[in-house]
Amino acid sequence: MTLAIFMSKGKMPAENDKLQLYRVNTEGPYDPTRVNLLVATDVAQEGLDMPKCNYVVRYNFVSNEIGSVQSRGRARAPNSELYLIVTRGSINEARELDNLQKEHQMQEALKIMDNVDKTQLNKDIADLQERNWLEYQNQLDRQQAHSSAVDYNLVTIHCSKCKAQLCCASDLRIRGNNYICIAEDFGDRILFRETSPQKVFAIEIHLGTIVCKAPDCSGNKLGLKIRYKQGCRIYGLALGREGCVWRQEDQNGFMPIRKWSKVPFAISKELI
Numbered sequence: 001m002t003l004a005i006f007m008s009k010g011k012m013p014a015e016n017d018k019l020q021l022y023r024v025n026t027e028g029p030y031d032p033t034r035v036n037l038l039v040a041t042d043v044a045q046e047g048l049d050m051p052k053c054n055y056v057v058r059y060n061f062v063s064n065e066i067g068s069v070q071s072r073g074r075a076r077a078p079n080s081e082l083y084l085i086v087t088r089g090s091i092n093e094a095r096e097l098d099n100l101q102k103e104h105q106m107q108e109a110l111k112i113m114d115n116v117d118k119t120q121l122n123k124d125i126a127d128l129q130e131r132n133w134l135e136y137q138n139q140l141d142r143q144q145a146h147s148s149a150v151d152y153n154l155v156t157i158h159c160s161k162c163k164a165q166l167c168c169a170s171d172l173r174i175r176g177n178n179y180i181c182i183a184e185d186f187g188d189r190i191l192f193r194e195t196s197p198q199k200v201f202a203i204e205i206h207l208g209t210i211v212c213k214a215p216d217c218s219g220n221k222l223g224l225k226i227r228y229k230q231g232c233r234i235y236g237l238a239l240g241r242e243g244c245v246w247r248q249e250d251q252n253g254f255m256p257i258r259k260w261s262k263v264p265f266a267i268s269k270e271l272i
């Protein structure tokens with residue numbers, strides 16, 4: 001017998017909590033002679049093939065209605081069973097009941113789809129795809145028009161506190177979700193403060209913060225120093241929106257950066 005348990009990454013129920021047990025497909029005797037046990041997070045919900053799994057136990061773990069269906073599909077052995085253990089009256093209990101209702105609605109929708117004329121259905125799908133594609137193109141055009149409102153060659157980036165110039169907008173590159181500065185002299189204008197422990201992610205490691213080095217600035221935080229796990233660039237100095245402002249040549253005043261993706265000048269993407 002093979003048993004798979006999907007665990008929540010969050011807090012487990014308290015010892016004195018009352019537990020509600022949901023049981024699905026309850027046919028078949030329990031055989032205690034041999035147990036192969038697999039304990040995993042939701043990665044096993046859709047990413048692993050367990051053809052001889054007899055029991056799936058989801059312990060305090062509920063995702064969406066698709067996840068509920070997929071987790072049930074992990075128990076593929078004949079007469080297999082699925083259990084969900086959650087705290088009675090909890091959000092997870094309500095979420096699973098909602099998932100069951102949504103699953104029922106999906107099944108009803110599939111029955112309706114089976115009775116729809118296939119020619120008309122294909123036409124409706126094609127029309128919807130075309131509308132979505134046109135809307136996507138219009139959105140790209142609007143974003144392009146906004147990002148080209150100001151010539152990036154006329155823009156400089158400054159510390160939001162002391163207003164010392166950090167780099168030119170032409171020195172910025174988009175790397176994933178980061179906006180990094182590649183100016184050769186940028187390192188002379190900042191200080192690096194290592195953090196411990198370092199934050200490790202799938203494709204990058206955050207080594208610490210970078211702060212303004214200007215004499216009349218008390219170390220305003222500008223962003224992060226990042227080490228990348230892939231690509232040609234090993235290290236990147238990423239600027240945060242709160243630590244920086246921008247200024248257009250021959251214009252008075254500095255402009256805040258509410259979102260880097262919304263600035264009215266173009267920033268090139270870096271090829272990994």
